[in-house]
Amino acid sequence: MTTWITICDTCKRTGWEETGMEKTDGEALAEMVEAAAADAEAVKTRRVSCTMGCDRACNITVQSQDKINYSLGTFEATVEDAEAIVEYAAKHAASETGQVPYREWPQGVKGHFVSRHQPLPE
Numbered sequence: 001m002t003t004w005i006t007i008c009d010t011c012k013r014t015g016w017e018e019t020g021m022e023k024t025d026g027e028a029l030a031e032m033v034e035a036a037a038a039d040a041e042a043v044k045t046r047r048v049s050c051t052m053g054c055d056r057a058c059n060i061t062v063q064s065q066d067k068i069n070y071s072l073g074t075f076e077a078t079v080e081d082a083e084a085i086v087e088y089a090a091k092h093a094a095s096e097t098g099q100v101p102y103r104e105w106p107q108g109v110k111g112h113f114v115s116r117h118q119p120l121p122e
Contacts, residue, residue: 003093009047011057032082042093067098084108
């Protein structure tokens, strides 16, 4: 079953205005996550404008039908963060319930979880 990484492309980390960046932090992270997920089996990406987690920018969600879904935040637009997000999403996809044992979490996602969402009832 496919796991989706939804990336907020409007996220701006504190001080963004002073950096002179032409892209938002969310756009930069989205590009890196998309590149990291290009060859990942059972993982797809999509961008949305605003996940309403501005205090925790940059934000993503890891979602799949009939599985526990997760919101994560406070990422930086780095290749390391993007790779950790994709690695975690691949483990989520491989899990029957969406739960991934903590010992299997990539270091780059530890401390970034914001909330867990139970699957919707049928």
